[in-house]
Amino acid sequence: MTCKEVIERLPEYWSGELDEATKNELTAHLSGCLACQQEWALLQTAMTALRNAKTPEPPPELLVRIQAEVKARQQRKPVFVWRWQWATAAAVATFVLLCLSLPLFQRAREKVRVSTSPTVAERAVPALPPPALEMPSTIAPSKPEISRFGSTLPTPKEKLAKPRRQVLAERPRSERISEAPEASLKAIEPSEPSSSKDLPLLSIPSGEQQEKVGENIAPEISVPAEKTAPQIAQLPSEPRKVPFVAELELRERVRVQKPEPKMGELPPAPIPESPTGVPSVAGAPMARRSEGN
């Protein structure tokens, strides 16, 4: 055993934790090694001093100081704990409520969407849904009137074929209305002079044309009478007046014409009295005169 190993083992030798063989070996080394003896003596002195070193007594006020501090903490503690607990409970409750209410918000949003969409549709296209739906399959509701005049309706295929051809050939305007009502309305209403020009057609006395005119005018009047009202309201102030008055006149005429079965037969009564080539605006008073008669 070398001196280094002996010195490393000296603490265990001092505490008596070495096995007998190692202890004897170490004792033998110490007896013959002065340097290791000095180290051994040093360790014994140091360890004795360490174990006998007395620590000073604590200051007399320390006990009271500690107990006062603990008491102060004890008084603070419950308040803090309750605050913390309440804060946690409030946070958890808020989170849970939020989680529960989120689906409700989503449903509410969906309801709003569902509820708003039909109203928008109604506002935008009041009487359009039926024609729009029937357009591809059959024909717009305005066209049954055409079918009355044209011929009987044997099969739906013929319905599709005939009226369209007729409309395309004879009545491009009604076609426009049926296929794209809004576009047709816009085309008719902004172009106020054109619509006002059409009005005198009602007062045309010729018998053959009456039917055609009746056919032409009837859809035009029946469809736009309802649809044009909101759109006219949106038009600028000055030019509105003329078509608006004309529109009122048309409505009145329609009312007058409605009781009678055929649209085409009504116009002839006022027509003879109304002079031909009447200007667009003057057409309205003429109609009123006819009604008065």
Add this chain to the structure above:
Amino acid sequence: MREERQSDENLVLKAKRGDADAFNLLVERHYKRIYSLAFQMLGNAEDAADATQETFVKAFGQLRHFRGDASFSTWLHRIAINTCKDMMRRNRPVQFSQLTPEDEHAEFDPATLAEPNPDEILAERERAELVWLALGKLPDEARQILVLCDMQGFSYAEVAAILNLPEGTVKSRLHRARNAFKEAWKSLTKEQIAPQKRPKGGDEK
């Protein structure tokens, strides 16, 4: 007397239920030992008092976490050691002050004072001073294990519980710490002995 007989565990249970007197009794029982541990670790009375107070305040705050796996004393010493470590980190380097007159007075018991041997008194004072100085030279790890084993007198198992280490590690660390303390002691005694020996000249050999 009845309160004295109550075990620490009973007092802890009472203190957990909010019995302030029970915890005060625990403080009264243990504060001296905790103070001595803190003094041995920190080397001065002021820091030792602060550490002792902080230890009990922490213990009171963490009392509900005490499950009784170890004894209350072991648990309390663990808190004290950790508190001292925190303070040593904060107050580096640790100032192992020389003992104050009051401390010196407290250090010597009437028996030693009664002996009118000034050499012995001086030798005892010098030894005590050397102990604190030597401890101050040691790393924290060596110091805490020496304090617990050799000064506080805890067993290996208790020290292992306090430091949360295996017993084998405690043993090996303790042996190294003892050797380190011896080396520190040797260097300090050489410094003290050298000036005394110079005027005298030769030695035994």
